[in-house]
Amino acid sequence: MPCPAMRESVRRFWGRLRPRLLLALPVLLGLASLGFGVSAWRADSANRSIAALEAGTDLDVGIGAPAPVLVARIGYLAGHGRLEETEPLVAALDRAGAADAASRARYRIANAQMREAFGLLTRGALDKAGPQVTLARQDYRRALRDRPDFWDAKFNLDVASRLIRDFPDFDRASGDEMRAEPKQIWTDIPGQPRGGP
Template sequence: MVTSIRFLEDLRRFWRRSRSTILVGLALALGATAIGAFVNWRRVGAANKVIEALRLRRDIDIGVDARSEVLLARIGFLSARNEFDRARILLEALDRNGAPHTRARGHYLLANSLLRQALTHIEGSELDAASPFVNLAKREYRRALQLYPDFWDAKYNLDVAARLVRDFPDFDRKGGDELSADPKKLWTDIPGKPKGLP
């Protein structure tokens, strides 16, 4: 009992002596926290403006040290314009600093653009030109799935790209001048659909 009373008296004396120092320290800590929150709020606001401008298809150049959300928006913008090399530079920066889900989304956006380019070449019967785009798209889809295994859209699109390789086996061929395309192999197999009469 005596020790607890002595402890309380020591605590009161300490509070009387250092009350102003503690209050000043708390005030400074709260001030620093408020300033940090304000600076972060301004950065988030600026990032949202850039993302909105990119969504509206305005070309805004950003650095590789931008926030991961801004990098992702710029990757989507560049991929939609088929500027694959510029998008890949930002994707490498995103891979260094972004969260796995955000990184997976970046690889998915680039892969979609590569696959669209491949399909454009296929529609124009330019199978030689389509082959590298299909293979690059498959690689990007696989990378997205490594980062985020439950990414269903990436799984589906990887299956589409894999079916293109199966339906156009010459995509894997390394040499030769002519590509043969059997008209029967141009259609993908639909699961559950019979292939012919019994």
């Protein structure tokens, strides 16, 4: 049981502290509200930018924009065939250490390169399609380096790798390390036993 002198000391301390707390509390709550308000405004601004870019509006964002906005901008540029403009944005994501966002950005770039390659293939331009597929494969690998569990990138890398083997006229001296002989394509099919197909 505390002694009367201790109780008196605590009561005097609380008496001096209480008016200061009553004055400081509204200021602290006001600052917290202001911080939450600014954070909500930034999030709303980023969401509006992402929605505008995904709706097809050409919205120029700086390299200091939040990572999701940069990914949306990269997706817009890649979808409109402006791949050279994506390089500084991906570099900004790398510098910021946003590995997940950089992975999604590289995936979108690789998809744009594959769409271009498929367009070239339908027009019969095999020589021009090969480098696009090789670039796409490299970007899919970079996306997987940043995010190894990215299943869509794994699947698309597999499609791009098989596309190169299905069209042996592509230049194989491009420095891509995954090579297979055309005679051995059937051995890569999952579930097929070695021997005859």
